[in-house]
Amino acid sequence: MSDLRPIRDDVRRLGRVPEVDPQVLEARRVWREAVGEQVAANSLPVRRSGDALIVHCASSGWASELTLLERQMRSRLESLMDPPPARLRFEVGDVDVPETVVSAGPPAPAIEPSDDQRARARELAADIGDPDLRRAAERAIAAGLARDS
Numbered sequence: 001m002s003d004l005r006p007i008r009d010d011v012r013r014l015g016r017v018p019e020v021d022p023q024v025l026e027a028r029r030v031w032r033e034a035v036g037e038q039v040a041a042n043s044l045p046v047r048r049s050g051d052a053l054i055v056h057c058a059s060s061g062w063a064s065e066l067t068l069l070e071r072q073m074r075s076r077l078e079s080l081m082d083p084p085p086a087r088l089r090f091e092v093g094d095v096d097v098p099e100t101v102v103s104a105g106p107p108a109p110a111i112e113p114s115d116d117q118r119a120r121a122r123e124l125a126a127d128i129g130d131p132d133l134r135r136a137a138e139r140a141i142a143a144g145l146a147r148d149s
Contacts, residue, residue: 023048023053023083023085024047026081027045027081028045030081031043031045034076034077035073039066041095042059043057043058043066043095044093044095051087052085052086052087052088053085053087053088055088055089055090056091056092056094056095057092057093059092062092063090063092074088111143112146113142117142117146117149118142120141121137121139121141121142121145124141125138125141
């Protein structure tokens with residue numbers, strides 16, 4: 001069995017996370033109430049483009065179905081948001097987002113890796129040729145080692 005594991009959450013926690021548009025955060029906050037459990041489990045507001053709120057969907061089937069329901073969804077959002085989005089646009093994309101991004105609360109304090117953990121991370125990432133990627137991998141590995149200790 002491999003000891004490899006996804007580092008997405010570590011990279012997001014340690015990396016620079018861009019600020020999320022306030023209207024997107026508000027839409028995420030009310031999304032489940034506005035669209036219901038099943039739709040919310042398969043879609044997520046992710047960004048704005050002009051006057052449109054871009055919503056990622058779990059599949060092209062979901063994107064097509066929600067496009068047909070846009071008017072009803074916007075109507076519900078109008079009662080829950082101020083200001084509501086003028087339009088909704090649906091795209092296939094990642095619908096998983098860390099809870100810290102959804103809640104827009106302060107990020108969890110990073111656990112500082114020890115010197116030994118940093119050294120171990122350097123060893124593990126040593127074979128990565130690209131220096132920027134190697135440094136990013138070292139930070140992610142060291143963070144994982146610190147979190148697991």
